Amino acid sequence: MAHLNAQTVRTWYRLHKWTSLICTALLLMACVTGLPLVFHDELDALLDQHVAPAKAEAGAPAANLDQMIAQAQARFPSMHPYAIGWDDDEPRIFVNMSSVDDPRSSKDIRSMIFDAHTGRLLETEKDRFDLLSVLLRLHREIFLGLPGELIMGAMALSFVLSLVSGALVYGPFMRRLEFGTYRRDGAKRTRWFDLHNLLGIVTLTWALVVGATGVMNALSTPLFGLWRAQTLPKIMAPYRGKPVPTHFRSVDESVKQVAAALPEMEISSVLFPNPIFSSPRHYLVWTKGKTPVTSRMFTPALVDVETGSLAISGGLPWYLRILELSRPLHFGDYGGLPLKIIWGLFDVALIVVLVSGVYLWLSKRRSPIERELDHLVERESLRHAGAL
Amino acid sequence: MTTAAFRTVYRTPFILSTITIAGLLSALLGDGVWDALSWGLLAIPMFLLSFFLVRRKKSS
Structure with a gap:
């Protein structure tokens, strides 16, 4: 491992070059759109004034969900309740109405926000241009739906390969240079080369984590599909041949039932009966843990909308x-x-790595990199010849 | 590259990588002190970066 063969280095360099070229354009887009998305909450609060919920004492009773649903139904008679969501930070409840079962963007959803304790309607989200949700769709799926998600996933995978191969060529290129070398008075190309190496190696681990988790996130649609395919048939088997229910029992009671069955969890959201994302005859109640780590871990519960039986x-x-x-x-x-601010700084540094990488590639003609590689090959072959 | 050269070149990147991983995980594991630890650790690579970009070397 330690004695790096010059030919091996050449191979890694080629891998670094090509995997980088494959992902650069989309990655640049992802970095630029990702920057405002990191500050999603702050920008959202800034762009849109929210009505704050009333101050409530700890353990104050929760408002009735059925009344919220009834209000939302009266406000949007042509739509059906799609989901209920609990705000992570404030005692607010979002009731999302939709006319379709698979809303693609925020345009397909109308939200009403209620006070979680008093049940008072705080606001009805206006039909407005939502910049952040457009940015998110661009970032996640380049407006192409599932195929776009998979393209972005493949791009992220290419990025991970480019990082690994980049880290491997870093050693040979830097072996005569001190860590952190930045020859600001050097030739333009030398400066960009130093910048690329320095920023690349410092942000490497962060970029690997964001790239690899990006691959995972891109696979979320197929992974949830796989889980549904594994789980739902067993749950749906007893209902075979029965008509799809049209009258639903109280969602408030159903949620209370789940809360009682899972006392160590808190309710995160409810998906109304949905033939695409869940079961057409159950409320899908998502619960989460209460500690910082377990609050990322969700446990689903299904409540039969007719009988109230819990799965x-x-x-x-x-x-x-x-x-x-x-x-x-x-x-x-x-x-x-x-x-988030540190995240933003890493992101900006990564943008510089990308731009400098493109510059180094565009100004290639017998570039220092290729010359350096030739030196390496020469030296190594001489050493081998001497050893023989 | 010899083993010694390999170690020299990758020593600092390895330390930085360890610091970054610890910083990324600590905010995930807890709130309060853990968040603060995460900020402190993740600020190190960024400080180092600005140091190397701003400093003037005597040699050139």
């Missing part, structure tokens, strides 16, 4: 657990504003 499939399979842990590590939104 808890237990924890999620390992691949969805990895996906759950991949989310915060990709978004950088799990350690307060200072972490």
